[in-house]
Amino acid sequence: MRQVASTGRSEQSGDGGLNGDTDTSGSNGAAAPGAARGGADGARAAALREEQRYITRLYDRLDVVRERTAAELREVHARGGAGTRQALVEREVRSGEASRHLAQLSAVERGLCFGRIDHRAEGAEPGDTYYIGRIGLRDDDHERLLIDWRAPAARPFYAATPGSAGTLVRRRHLHTRERTVVGIDDEVFDLDGLSEQHRGTLVGEAALLSSLRQARTGRMSDVVATIQNEQDRVIRSGLSGVLVVQGGPGTGKTVAALHRAAYLLYTHRDTLQRRGVLVVGPNSTFLRYIGQVLPSLGETDVVLSTVGELFPGVRAQAVEAPAAAVVKGDLRMVELVRAAVRDRQRVPGGDLVVEADGMELTAERAACRRARDRARATRRPHNSARRRFVHDVLAALALDQARRLGRTMDEEDLQAAKAALWDEAPVRAAIDALWPPLSPQGLLTGLFADAGALARAASAAKLSDDERDLLARPPGAEWTTADAPLLAEAAELLGTDDASARAAERARARRRREEERYAEGVLELTGEIDEDAPELMRRADGLVTAEVLAARHRDEGGPRPTTAERAEADVAWAYGHVIVDEAQELSAMAWRAVMRRVPTRSLTVVGDIAQTGSAAGARSWGEMLDPYVRGRWREERLLVNYRTPAEIMRPAADVLRAVDPAQQPPEAVRDGEAEPVAVHIPPGELAERLPALVAAELGAVGGGRLAVITSAALRPAAAAALPGAAAGAGPDALDAPVALLTTVEAKGLEFDAVVVLDPAGILAESPKGGQDLYVAITRAMRRLTVVHPGELPAVLGRLAGRPPAAAGAPVTVAVDATAPGGGDGAG
Numbered sequence: 001m002r003q004v005a006s007t008g009r010s011e012q013s014g015d016g017g018l019n020g021d022t023d024t025s026g027s028n029g030a031a032a033p034g035a036a037r038g039g040a041d042g043a044r045a046a047a048l049r050e051e052q053r054y055i056t057r058l059y060d061r062l063d064v065v066r067e068r069t070a071a072e073l074r075e076v077h078a079r080g081g082a083g084t085r086q087a088l089v090e091r092e093v094r095s096g097e098a099s100r101h102l103a104q105l106s107a108v109e110r111g112l113c114f115g116r117i118d119h120r121a122e123g124a125e126p127g128d129t130y131y132i133g134r135i136g137l138r139d140d141d142h143e144r145l146l147i148d149w150r151a152p153a154a155r156p157f158y159a160a161t162p163g164s165a166g167t168l169v170r171r172r173h174l175h176t177r178e179r180t181v182v183g184i185d186d187e188v189f190d191l192d193g194l195s196e197q198h199r200g201t202l203v204g205e206a207a208l209l210s211s212l213r214q215a216r217t218g219r220m221s222d223v224v225a226t227i228q229n230e231q232d233r234v235i236r237s238g239l240s241g242v243l244v245v246q247g248g249p250g251t252g253k254t255v256a257a258l259h260r261a262a263y264l265l266y267t268h269r270d271t272l273q274r275r276g277v278l279v280v281g282p283n284s285t286f287l288r289y290i291g292q293v294l295p296s297l298g299e300t301d302v303v304l305s306t307v308g309e310l311f312p313g314v315r316a317q318a319v320e321a322p323a324a325a326v327v328k329g330d331l332r333m334v335e336l337v338r339a340a341v342r343d344r345q346r347v348p349g350g351d352l353v354v355e356a357d358g359m360e361l362t363a364e365r366a367a368c369r370r371a372r373d374r375a376r377a378t379r380r381p382h383n384s385a386r387r388r389f390v391h392d393v394l395a396a397l398a399l400d401q402a403r404r405l406g407r408t409m410d411e412e413d414l415q416a417a418k419a420a421l422w423d424e425a426p427v428r429a430a431i432d433a434l435w436p437p438l439s440p441q442g443l444l445t446g447l448f449a450d451a452g453a454l455a456r457a458a459s460a461a462k463l464s465d466d467e468r469d470l471l472a473r474p475p476g477a478e479w480t481t482a483d484a485p486l487l488a489e490a491a492e493l494l495g496t497d498d499a500s501a502r503a504a505e506r507a508r509a510r511r512r513r514e515e516e517r518y519a520e521g522v523l524e525l526t527g528e529i530d531e532d533a534p535e536l537m538r539r540a541d542g543l544v545t546a547e548v549l550a551a552r553h554r555d556e557g558g559p560r561p562t563t564a565e566r567a568e569a570d571v572a573w574a575y576g577h578v579i580v581d582e583a584q585e586l587s588a589m590a591w592r593a594v595m596r597r598v599p600t601r602s603l604t605v606v607g608d609i610a611q612t613g614s615a616a617g618a619r620s621w622g623e624m625l626d627p628y629v630r631g632r633w634r635e636e637r638l639l640v641n642y643r644t645p646a647e648i649m650r651p652a653a654d655v656l657r658a659v660d661p662a663q664q665p666p667e668a669v670r671d672g673e674a675e676p677v678a679v680h681i682p683p684g685e686l687a688e689r690l691p692a693l694v695a696a697e698l699g700a701v702g703g704g705r706l707a708v709i710t711s712a713a714l715r716p717a718a719a720a721a722l723p724g725a726a727a728g729a730g731p732d733a734l735d736a737p738v739a740l741l742t743t744v745e746a747k748g749l750e751f752d753a754v755v756v757l758d759p760a761g762i763l764a765e766s767p768k769g770g771q772d773l774y775v776a777i778t779r780a781m782r783r784l785t786v787v788h789p790g791e792l793p794a795v796l797g798r799l800a801g802r803p804p805a806a807a808g809a810p811v812t813v814a815v816d817a818t819a820p821g822g823g824d825g826a827g
């Protein structure tokens with residue numbers, strides 16, 4: 001186990017720490033902090049009083065700023081909606097900014113301030129003291145009262161270590177309940193640097209451990225008060241380029257990535273608010289699980305999406321069978337989709353003959369071929385190039401019509417004749433059959449359902465017959481997550497051919513320029529600038545650039561769409577930064593879809609190669625990233641496991657060693673409360689014994705949450721045995737006391753207690769069964785029980801008191817035949 005680094009921490013850290021001693025609040029924080037219970041000495045009580053005074057001042061200030069912002073909003077609304085368009089824009093701008101500012105001020109109520117740092121005195125000058133919180137606050141004289149955790153001045157709060165504390169002498173964590181200080185926890189870096197008064201008030205508690213001891217709520221919380229040094233490096237790494245964050249389970253990759261999003265939005269607000277930030281997660285349950293972190297940090301304008309949702313208008317949620325997922329994840333799909341599009345650009349078998357206006361008109365086959373070649377030569381997407389094709393075929397038909405009528409035609413006549421022909425349904429139908437307008441959904445549905453078209457495209461993409469057969473499916477099948485990158489690929493090749501859309505875009509661009517000019521004037525009406533802000537634009541202060549203001553308040557009528565809303569609806573939207581979580585699961589085609597959305601290649605890639613469960617997923621980061629950035633990516637490694645206690649990490653490490661001896665398991669930051677156990681329950685007894693086992697485990701984590709993570713084979717039996725459990729990755733999975741999940745569904749989540757059901761089945765069901773078992777075990781925060789209906793797999797031998805399987809043993813199939821029923825040691 002790794003100890004939390006600390007210098008001069010007082011001996012109150014640990015279970016009976018300061019929170020117990022000095023909880024002053026009872027329930028609603030009405031009691032005076034000085035009234036510390038049970039033997040709290042005068043120094044500690046004095047420290048609490050001092051901090052309480054300051055915290056009260058901060059909340060008073062927050063109330064003032066809030067009231068001012070609310071008054072501004074009332075005043076803007078009171079002005080009504082009359083006036084010129086520019087007046088309306090101004091009103092919208094101010095109202096939007098004030099509303100957002102107000103929402104942010106409400107979001108930071110809980111835990112407004114959580115830390116303080118004291119710098120060493122310089123000569124006769126006392127050292128600086130800064131309070132660190134969720135936002136920056138200043139008083140009316142512009143004196144800094146609270147520093148935003150993302151500002152450079154807050155950095156030592158996270159980065160200081162005993163070996164490199166710079167001028168910092170003390171870091172203090174402040175624990176608050178509502179508006180009352182209920183505990184303080186100090187780390188002292190330089191005892192000599194502290195004044196006599198401060199030395200007398202030293203108190204301590206391991207803030208991190210205290211936060212990890214709390215029962216899970218089903219939603220990830222922000223960790224802004226206890227970000228660790230290695231995570232801080234990830235969070236504050238520069239915006240540009242690709243940052244890979246590789247770390248084992250529970251190392252805080254997800255939580256650090258989300259704080260990084262908040263940090264980047266604060267530091268590069270100008271760029272990122274205009275282009276937006278996208279967070280890609282493995283499934284919608286996971287996105288719900290992490291969905292509160294950014295709002296609790298005052299950031300709401302971020303798009304969260306699964307890979308299956310990256311193509312607007314389609315929520316692809318079905319899971320593809322592993323073999324088909326491998327094919328659909330392969331880059332040969334680029335050629336398959338390209339070939340499928342070209343296959344829909346046809347030349348008739350003979351001359352094209354259509355009836356129009358009571359006449360049979362002909363476009364010769366050679367003319368149709370020329371029309372197709374000319375359209376392709378435009379190098380425009382299929383739907384845009386179609387205009388060329390349509391015009392050329394119409395021209396051929398119009399000329400034939402003129403010849404038959406014995407007329408000559410000038411250019412004007414020709415255009416009129418083409419327009420008249422285009423109004424004829426049979427003409428349209430004939431041309432559509434040769435070069436149809438296509439949607440991505442229509443293209444792929446047709447391709448997978450049409451054996452001939454699929455065979456032609458598969459041959460162009462050099463797929464084997466078996467691979468081709470894996471793609472065939474009837475129309476109307478549900479979209480899978482592996483389809484989404486293909487839809488995105490098709491969208492790029494097809495484009496849109498909507499002349500009115502292009503005209504509207506030109507009009508929008510004109511308006512945009514006008515409004516930006518006007519918004520520059522409006523900007524002068526907004527509030528103050530935070531000096532810590534590296535860029536001019538600060539949402540916390542209601543300041544935005546002209547361009548952003550105009551962009552956010554452009555369309556008339558109804559609430560203005562935010563950047564996030566506009567980005568989400570636009571298949572070609574280029575984001576300012578993209579964070580990909582559980583990135584090891586993305587196929588090569590999924591990477592292509594993601595990279596298309598971030599042409600600047602400003603990405604944070606978060607994952608663990610050792611947890612790759614998808615057969616189409618990554619074996620190395622280089623394999624996935626090099627095609628786009630050719631080795632130009634940087635890597636940060638997170639090495640400490642904040643979730644899984646040491647006792648549970650030991651069998652997890654056995655599994656990891658067997659899967660990939662080269663991988664190092666992360667070190668657990670703490671010891672747990674119970675050794676993991678293995679329980680043999682024969683299949684016939686599951687219905688009877690599983691509920692009791694689950695009830696006992698749930699009782700042991702009183703008030704916490706439990707997941708049964710099962711093989712797919714035993715899922716129906718487990719669901720029947722546990723009718724009260726929230727089965728599958730539905731909305732209840734996070735909120736119910738007991739969730740029943742497969743390993744895929746459990747990815748990225750965590751629970752106080754985990755019951756892994758049928759480890760041998762989990763190992764056998766997928767080529768990546770070892771990785772799946774590793775994921776399942778490491779979801780546990782406090783307690784782990786392995787229920788094995790058959791033999792206990794050898795790799796988990798430790799749970800039965802046997803040495804685990806040797807490194808490199810074939811974990812996917814091996815079970816320990818010498819273990820009669822495994823260790824029946826529940827409880």
Ligand SMILES: Nc1ncnc2c1ncn2[C@@H]1O[C@H](COP(=O)(O)OP(=O)(O)OP(=O)(O)O)[C@@H](O)[C@H]1O
Pocket residue numbers: 208211212220221223226227228231247248249250251252253254255256608642643747748749750778
């Ligand atoms: N600095 C921290 N302070 C408090 N809690 C933390 C900190 N870092 C991580 N945690 C907690 O540890 C747990 C694991 O974090 P997270 O889910 O981000 O890990 P991960 O590396 O993404 O895990 P996995 O790869 O297994 O999904 C979470 O409960 C998180 O809140």
